[in-house]
Amino acid sequence: MKRYQNLLMIFGVALLVALPLWLRQKPAPAPAGKEVALFRGTDDQATDVISRIAPGYRPWFKPLIEAPSGETGSLLFALQAALGTGFIGYYLGVSTTRARIRRETDREARC
């Protein structure tokens, strides 16, 4: 039951990510011939809203380091995710082995 539930949850997450990609069609380019970007980050959109509410506002500080290209940026994001999952995977690996050893010693002790 548990295993079946877990698989269902993984499937659910995959579906939640994949469905929008499939449901949202790329909008027609704006009349000016500018491409309308789809799936932009909400953080950037919030910045747009700010410039609409307060057109005079200028950011008073610039990021110290800006990734030279989108590729370098995605490298760092991938690195961040890889380091995190690597650690979680290592811990779960240690845990499963430890749980197995604990079970085996329990069984031996009972014999």
Next chain:
Amino acid sequence: MHIMEGFLPVTHAIGWSVASAPFVAYGMYTINKRIQEKPEQRMLLGVAAAFTFVLSALKMPSVTGSSSHPTGTGLGAILFGPAAMAPIGLVVLLFQAMLLAHGGLTTLGANVFSMAVVGPFAAAAIYRFAKAAKMPFGFSIFLAASLADLLTYITTSAQLALAFPDPAGGVAASFAKFTAVFAVTQIPLAISEGLLTVLVMNALARFNPLELKEMKVVAAQEMQA
């Protein structure tokens, strides 16, 4: 939920930093105390940090046609208490601000407040409430993690609304505009975050029942089931 570098007026930037600082300081204290008392929980603390690291790097598409990311703070808040997540969130946000130009140093205080203070405290409170209401373990975790995710983004909207009130409708109109950007996009992502947190928690409950019992995440009799 990352407010971009320089996009908060100086007074707000300072104000949110001052508001976040005591949580970070108290969180450091609780983490230090915990590690001194129970050094064996150090690895699990690393897992909580790693989970936030991963989830806040995952930018997922949403049905609204925008992309956003989960926060991953619910897991650690349930395991170690909400205060412990403040310094962990600070480290994650600092990494993203320094290396990824995602968020920023001037907006760090505000971002820590939404992601590493409001989110974790909401998660811990909702989890406690759900447990008291005798809801099933998995569902309690799901509720806590997903609502904490959503509340983080609502906090960001409120922070931006306070800083940039609409010239006509004031803070309320501005809040509506920012939640329109953040909150609706976040709903499917919050569900994803809830599900992923339950997955990791299920694995921990299965392979680390002793730790979870010790941390009072689950009651002793629940683990027998």
